Amino acid sequence: MARERLVTAAGGVVWRRRSSAPRDPARSGAAEGTARRAVEVLLVHRPRYDDWTFPKGKPDPGEDLTATAVREVAEETGQVVRLGHPLPDARYTVSAGPKVVSYWVARSTGVTDPPFTPNKEVDELRWVRPRKARRLLTYEHDIDLLEAFTDLRDEQRHRSRTLVVLRHAKATAREDWAEGDEWRPLAAKGKRQSTDLVDVLGAYGVKHVVTSPAVRCVQTVQPYAEHSGRTVQLDERLGEGTRADSVRRTVDALLDRKKPTVLCTHRPTLPWVWAALDLPDVDLAPGGGVVVHHRKGKVITTEPLGRPQPVAAPERV
CATH class of the missing domain: 3.40.50.1240 (Phosphoglycerate mutase-like)
Incomplete structure (x- = not known):
């Protein structure tokens, strides 16, 4: 019997308040539905695969996956984030074997360190509303992840x-x-x-x-x-x-x-x-x-x- 090599990674559904959305929907008279839509999520484009996905990456030796998620988001996008509500793991198979990616809701702190520069791993970032993200995302497991996030957003649990x-x-x-x-x-x-x-x-x-x-x-x-x-x-x-x-x-x-x-x-x-x-x-x-x-x-x-x-x-x- 052989033991398959398990590929692990971690990342986040990075979100921010949409800049054009009112900060207090109750005071502005905006409907609750508008408040629910007033977020954007961050997608990355990887030229090697020509895909749109969420930022993620593999851990360094001995690194806890929570630290991996924050570090990889920063390295790929420049965004400094803090983790919130956990999201379901994504499980799929790559050429190296089975892969498990741990995800969290990751709120942008508004700080970039350093600012994003297009590179050979990620050449474009997009802040988009969840509905547009669904159209852009390449993989079904990422769409499932987006739906888990929007379920939390609809109950304001992404702001835990x-x-x-x-x-x-x-x-x-x-x-x-x-x-x-x-x-x-x-x-x-x-x-x-x-x-x-x-x-x-x-x-x-x-x-x-x-x-x-x-x-x-x-x-x-x-x-x-x-x-x-x-x-x-x-x-x-x-x-x-x-x-x-x-x-x-x-x-x-x-x-x-x-x-x-x-x-x-x-x-x-x-x-x-x-x-x-x-x-x-x-x-x-x-x-x-x-x-x-x-x-x-x-x-x-x-x-x-x-x-x-x-x-x-x-x-x-």
């Missing part, structure tokens, strides 16, 4: 907000630490985990960093905060000695924030976080997390934090 719930990374064992538990630091593995979180949290454009004051929690988010220039906000209500009503107040406040936020806490505190979000318990491993996509205080969907690359396809007889 993001809260990352994170358990602190691997800490020094209690029996190996003689001082107060509040000061127990990360172990060597935990420090590596905290470094790995930098690109993953960056893919979601996290702006607010909120954590238990315990050293092991602070150290988990510190590399990301330093890399992104964010301030770490300490919240005693996320500590181990907290209460359910205190955790709920913190979670409710974070759901009101428009900007993507990460919350870092302890395993004993997590059940109260899930209860505040009206979600079933998730037993996270150290350094593990859940990305909660929400809108108007209600959870829309969740996904595991990070998307490791699949290693191989099922064995073929």
Whole structure:
């Protein structure tokens, strides 16, 4: 039996508000249908294949697919994006074998870095309304992806907000630490985990960093905060000695924030976080997390934090 090589990639349905559309349809008197149509998506033309598709690409060795999606969009289009609601994987076969492409709704931040220059991989970009995108797209799996995006748009779920719930990374064992538990630091593995979180949290454009004051929690988010220039906000209500009503107040406040936020806490505190979000318990491993996509205080969907690359396809007889 042979094991087929699995080709993996990641990308995004990049969208922006249509510049000619009113920013507040209710005030302008525009119909709700107009608000739903007031977005454009970004397509790329690849001269090698003479096709129109969504920006995507293969991961670098060891790269998380969320980071791949953001990097590839930037490399192909110059657009700086932040990931939102996950979209269905696209699965098809190429000459090298079966291929799986992971996609997310990717909101343009309005920043280009660097500005797009036509090249041998992508020679043209087009911002188009979804109806025109359907006519331009070359592949059926991309049309399916567009329909998944427009379904979200029709319910305004493409504009979901993001809260990352994170358990602190691997800490020094209690029996190996003689001082107060509040000061127990990360172990060597935990420090590596905290470094790995930098690109993953960056893919979601996290702006607010909120954590238990315990050293092991602070150290988990510190590399990301330093890399992104964010301030770490300490919240005693996320500590181990907290209460359910205190955790709920913190979670409710974070759901009101428009900007993507990460919350870092302890395993004993997590059940109260899930209860505040009206979600079933998730037993996270150290350094593990859940990305909660929400809108108007209600959870829309969740996904595991990070998307490791699949290693191989099922064995073929």
